[in-house]
Amino acid sequence: MTAKTAPKVTLWEFFQQLGKTFMLPVALLSFCGIMLGIGSSLSSHDVITLIPVLGNPVLQAIFTWMSKIGSFAFSFLPVMFCIAIPLGLARENKGVAAFAGFVGYAVMNLAVNFWLTNKGILPTTDAAVLKANNIQSILGIQSIDTGILGAVIAGIIVWMLHERFHNIRLPDALAFFGGTRFVPIISSLVMGLVGLVIPLVWPIFAWVLAAWAI
Template sequence: MKQKKAWSFFQSLGKAFMYPIALLSVCGMMLGLGSGLASDDMAKLIPFLAIPIIKTILDFIVSLGLFAFVNLPVLFAIAIPLGLLKDKEDKAYGAFSGLIGFMAMHLGTNFYLKQHDLLVVADQMSTHGQTIILGIQSYNTSVLGGIVAGLLVASMYKKIVNLRIPESLGFYSGPRLVPIITLIVMSGFGLIIPFIWPPFFNLFMLIGHWISTSGPVGYFFYAVAERVTIPFGLNHLVTSVFRFTPIGGSAVIGG
């Protein structure tokens, strides 16, 4: 019985993943097409592409293509409740609550970082594992953060939607109660992330340092680590060591 439930859950979760992945594939094609045709080399081969209005249209296509890649974590946070919940009304409120939960989680993290003076300036964000997410500076938990937020919201939804509250507060009962409690719970969860994420991030930094200093064996593990973490959007933790720190080499430009 438990095996059937687990199998059903993972089937539903797999279907939920297809929502952002389908959009991602189309955005990837738009990004590739727009970037390819907008390049200077293509403009030399096909002068028509150098016309300003055509160039503007191609740049717009590139911007559309970037949409899914930039917002992939929040897309997963919305898609998972949408895919796991059954009724149409539940799906709608669940997706809405997924967005609320994802933003509240990072708002909680931002509050903690701000209170403890841990927010860094823009050019230091990558090396400190931080980024701007929907206008909120927080830890870059990437797609993994969106998946965790979506799973937590979907799990809470099933428990909250049937809660009985006083009749005087009846307006807030049922599905309307879910985003309210989600806001509170997920912001609290966001306060915990600063205790969990830095050790996780530092572990990846240590692995990256070891890879960079261990020769061919390290290169092999680098390739494996990058491929394994791509589905979770955590490959940036591996590559950031080489791209944004002296480990990857330094260059002096313009003296």
């Protein structure tokens, strides 16, 4: 079983490439921010009072639609980053890398949910318990909210797995799962293990970040 490894890059080159991957979600975030700002402001009571014509039901439907569309990037920003990072960093098969990024991030949160459920913390609707454990609904999964940083870490891990295994050759009996098909498979396994570690280390990590006021 062999796999082709990617050429070595310096740490500086890596961070340069990583920074470029942020441009895709940031560009969409900017556009969505404009949509949300316009839609929300023009549908507000104060603006309608000032400019009564904006109270037209058709116009209000348009403004509400703009607000809904604009809220997308803010609701799914971590997901966008965990997809954009493998997509931007991968040298080949970028679509596979992006797909694996989504798979890895979703599985990571499912593993976190498994840990929380196994410990008896979930299921619950108690707001105090959810707040104490920093639990949010992520892709419809109750999980610890690791924010953008968690998505960036997940994206980098998936990218490393992609670069390591996208050309892997498996024995003939398992050949169907080789090559690019193996990337989302190994990503789901590795990120499933990462998700079991997050509940143990993230509270400490979050405390350090809060102490540094980051």
